[in-house]
Amino acid sequence: VDALEPSWNIWEEFAVNEAVLSLRRDAIDGVQSVHIPVHHPDEISTIFDGAIVYAKGARLMNMLREYVGDEAFRQGLRDYFEQFAYQNTTGEDLWACLAQASGENVAEFMNAWLEQPGYPVVSAEKVGDELKLVQQQFFVGEGEEKRRIWPIPLGSNQADLPQTMNQRELYAPLAGDFVQLNQGNIAHFITNYSPELFGELLVQIPNLDTISRLQILQERSLLARGGQARSAEILRALAKYQNEQALNVWDMMNIAIGDAKIFVDEGTEAECQMKRFVGDLAQNQFDRLGFWAKDGENEEDTQMRSSILAHTIYAENQTAVQTALEIFAENQNWSEINAEIRALVLQTKVRHDESPELIERMLAEYRTTPNVDYRNDLMLALTSTKNPETVAKLLAKMINPQTVRPQDLISWFIYLLRNSHGREQTWRWLRDNWNWIEETFAGDKNYNDFPRYAGAILRTEQHLAEFVEFFAPLKNEPSLTRAVEMGEREIRARVDLIARDKAGVEEFLAECCA
Numbered sequence: 001v002d003a004l005e006p007s008w009n010i011w012e013e014f015a016v017n018e019a020v021l022s023l024r025r026d027a028i029d030g031v032q033s034v035h036i037p038v039h040h041p042d043e044i045s046t047i048f049d050g051a052i053v054y055a056k057g058a059r060l061m062n063m064l065r066e067y068v069g070d071e072a073f074r075q076g077l078r079d080y081f082e083q084f085a086y087q088n089t090t091g092e093d094l095w096a097c098l099a100q101a102s103g104e105n106v107a108e109f110m111n112a113w114l115e116q117p118g119y120p121v122v123s124a125e126k127v128g129d130e131l132k133l134v135q136q137q138f139f140v141g142e143g144e145e146k147r148r149i150w151p152i153p154l155g156s157n158q159a160d161l162p163q164t165m166n167q168r169e170l171y172a173p174l175a176g177d178f179v180q181l182n183q184g185n186i187a188h189f190i191t192n193y194s195p196e197l198f199g200e201l202l203v204q205i206p207n208l209d210t211i212s213r214l215q216i217l218q219e220r221s222l223l224a225r226g227g228q229a230r231s232a233e234i235l236r237a238l239a240k241y242q243n244e245q246a247l248n249v250w251d252m253m254n255i256a257i258g259d260a261k262i263f264v265d266e267g268t269e270a271e272c273q274m275k276r277f278v279g280d281l282a283q284n285q286f287d288r289l290g291f292w293a294k295d296g297e298n299e300e301d302t303q304m305r306s307s308i309l310a311h312t313i314y315a316e317n318q319t320a321v322q323t324a325l326e327i328f329a330e331n332q333n334w335s336e337i338n339a340e341i342r343a344l345v346l347q348t349k350v351r352h353d354e355s356p357e358l359i360e361r362m363l364a365e366y367r368t369t370p371n372v373d374y375r376n377d378l379m380l381a382l383t384s385t386k387n388p389e390t391v392a393k394l395l396a397k398m399i400n401p402q403t404v405r406p407q408d409l410i411s412w413f414i415y416l417l418r419n420s421h422g423r424e425q426t427w428r429w430l431r432d433n434w435n436w437i438e439e440t441f442a443g444d445k446n447y448n449d450f451p452r453y454a455g456a457i458l459r460t461e462q463h464l465a466e467f468v469e470f471f472a473p474l475k476n477e478p479s480l481t482r483a484v485e486m487g488e489r490e491i492r493a494r495v496d497l498i499a500r501d502k503a504g505v506e507e508f509l510a511e512c513c514a
Contacts, residue, residue, distance in 0.1 A: 007299070012248040014062070015185040015211045016218075018055040020255060023190065023222055025051035026119055028489050029143035032482070033117040034060065035091075040478050059188050060113050064098070066186045067109065067153055067164075072102035109151050109164075113188065118143075120150050121228070124179055125194035127171070131158060131179060134169040138190060140225045141493025153187045156180065178204050185211050190219045192228050205240055213244070214252035221256050224501065225493065231501035232508040235260055235277070239512070242284055247300040253281075254307050262459060263498060263505040266420050273509035279315025286312045291323055291341060302340060309344050324348035334365070335374045342374070346381035359390055367403055379408075383415035383422070391422040395429045399436055406440055410449050417457045427463065430454065431470050448483035455487020459498060464491045 001010045025031060031049075034057055038044055065073045076098035084093060091114070095107040121138035124131060137148050152165040157180045160172040178200040181191045193201060205213060220237060223229035234256050241253060257278055264270040285308045293302055312320040324341075328349045331337045337345055349358065359382065366378040382394060397403040398412050416426040430437070430450060441447040451471055458467060471484045 012210050016214060016248050016251045018058050019185055021051040022056035022059050026056055027138055027140040028486055029139050030485055031117050034114045063187050068098060068102035068104055076101035112150050116148050120152060120189045121192050122189055123192045124197055126196060129174060130171045131174045132171050138226055141489050152189050154181055155183045155187055185215045190222055192223055210246045210249055214249045217252045217256045221259055225497055230504050232504040235508050242281055247304045250304055250307060263502045270506045270509055273513040275315045276513045277509060278311050279317055282308050282311035306341055306344055313348055321352060335371060339373060343377035343380045346377055347384045350381045350385050354387055383419060386421045391425045410446050414453050448480050451487045452483040455490040458491050459494045461495055464495055467491055
């Protein structure tokens, strides 16, 4: 794709999407390795985890491509396809072909990454005139340290560092004004720079490439989740991105902003301050992009507009809110609203001017439209309601296949659970309707998505206790075991994160919005 359409910046997109998916999932203790034995057919659905099989798998193959070089990678693949055409193979066959093409011990390099779950964090600090690096496994939440070692391609700007770090710690002479590891965000590890080194790196933000700019936020958000950094640091770093114009950096900023919102409670002064902070962060791009595409506008700006508008409307920018409502009023046929901003316009109407008639018409159009994209926009709008009565109505209709098809139900569940105004009702709906869910989805690949996504969203001590209690009798079902165990760990880690960093985030917001 990069060779055919370099303007699509596919590797930048890869550095946001696959990297975020794999790094976040792979940091939970108990996650499976890429290679894992299956002992029972019912285990397949719960063991299969797209964040590991697809996202981490792709990330590791790209790391290998960089490790052996493009030409050796191509030649090794050609040899592999020719030698094993119309045959069954194992991973070792591929490693042998790539090893012969590159002269590297590919099996030894790859097996450490494929057979071991998780990934390392490399701590970097100055010790006198030297740079000290230490690797250890990175965990979000509780984790059992097993002193695993990975062969880490360092990808550094430091000339005296080796290509690969095969030991727990190493020292090298320092060079240059700043230290950067994993340039290009290619290798499957993160770096925890000491405060001094991180400060020097932040100074370089205007001079860094797109991937490096998003990587800084990506790594700090993970470190905060793992208790090795403070969440307020991410907000301080975000403040340096007010002039950012790259789509993929904004995609990472969107994730970081979403992460920060878990620390502020509905209706508090901290929430008002968060809205001001986000609005200030997006203001320059809102002024530049507005609601309508410009002549000759590039594709990145077109794609970025909706997220910038979402931030300004979240911040209750009256110009943005009023314009969205005017666009809604001018279009009696909602499907004709510009598809790039249609979901946002419909959501704004629901959040700021909901009525029973509006909800009924949206539901009717959802049931009847053949336009998949429009149907999805209607779902996003409906599930963004602030009205508990509307939430109850939507939850009641979710079990009616004439309104919500079973294959679409998990999306409705996720978005209502994410909505702070619908979270408690939706979580209760899951428990009250579990027998129906079991009858409808048991044996389906979506079955374990319910505990999986509940674990990814719930965030209070009470939620944790309820999750543990409810799923305890279901833990021995092979198709649910891993999702339930991982869900418990994720909620516990999120509860601990909020307890640890909430006060610091509120303090930062009070300072910057004073």
